[in-house]
Amino acid sequence: MMRGVTDDGGYLLDNRQAEAGERFDALAALFNASTFRHVEALGIGPGRRCWEVGAGGPSVPSWLAARVGPAGHVLATDIDVSWMTAGAGYTVRRHDVGTDPAPDTGFDLVHARLVLVHVPQRAKALATMVSALRPGGWLLIEEADPALQPLACPDEHGPAQRLANKLKHDFRALMAGRGVDLAYGRTLPRLLREAGLTEVGADASFPLSGPACTTLEEATVRQIRGRLLDAGLATREEIDEHLANLAAGKLDVATSPMVSAWGRRP
Structure with missing residues (x-):
């Protein structure tokens, strides 16, 4: 789940907004294949216990639940669990990984995607x-x-492309001003080693274009529209023109590289 911390304790990308579901679907289309490939490579299978941190939507915990089977267990947590359904093969619990203690121990896999970069207490998390x-x-x-x-x-x-990049710069300015670490991904291998984990590795996924990229961009811009205007970073005309360019299929919109890093507790 991708969220941006605001100065009033809320989030730039709030799960309660209607666009959140569109973003979850787009993120699943873009990155689930990579996530599942990594989980499979780590040997997570039937009977394993998994904690999905900041799950947001149901796609990853549902897949994990099918993979570990009835002998396994999947716990899906988030500060907002409204997009997940209890009784769908995994356990749902409200939890703030930045402030709350671990909800349980003894997990074979702990996974988080697009969570820590937005958590002010990311080292504690x-x-x-x-x-x-x-x-x-x-x-x-x-x-x-x-x-x-x-x-x-x-x-x-x-x-049209220059406008898209201008608005992306504006969005990054909003995020940076609210404590989001825009260069956190590249630090993950070092941080996992410093945490005492072994067999550390990392790679990255970088979609350059496609319908899911466009959907993600559209939903994100609609969600942050008010914030951009309030901050004086963009005009209504700029935002409307960008959304029209996206709807007309004029843009090849990329995502930021998604860094995946893994390590094993000795």
């Missing part, structure tokens, strides 16, 4: 997730790194 692992258990953290690739349209060949 990471330590909490490590503490929840059993010896030999795996931590898999996936975070976008907007500073690695800051453009909405890397192929900036015209005014």
Whole structure:
């Protein structure tokens, strides 16, 4: 789940907004295949215990529940659990990983995607997730790194693309001003080693274009529209023009690289 912390304790990308469901679906289409590939490579299978941190929507916990089967257990937590359904093969619990202690221990897998970069207490949150692992258990953290690739349209060949990149710069300014670490993804291998994990590795997924990229951009811009206007970073005309360009299929919109890093508790 991708969220941006605001100065009033809320989130730029609030799960209570209607666009949240569109964003969850787009993120699933873009990144679930990579997430599932990593989980499979870590040997998570029938009978395993998993904690999905900041689950947001149901797609990842549902897949994990099917993978571990009835002999396993999946706990899905978030500060807002309204998009998940109890009784869907996994346990749902409200939990703030930045402030609350681990909800349980002895997990074979703890996974978080697009969570820590937005948590002000991210060092504490990471330590909490490590503490929840059993010896030999795996931590898999996936975070976008907007500073690695800051453009909405890397192929900036015209005014529509320049506008898209201007608005992406404005969005990044909002996030940075509210404590979001825009370069956190690249630090994950080092942080996992410093947390005492072994067998640390990392790679990145970087969608450059496609319908899910466009859907994600549209939903995100609609969600932050008011924040951009209130901050004086963009005009209504700029936002409306960008949304019209997206709807007309004029843009190849990229995502930030998604860094996946994993490590094992000795």
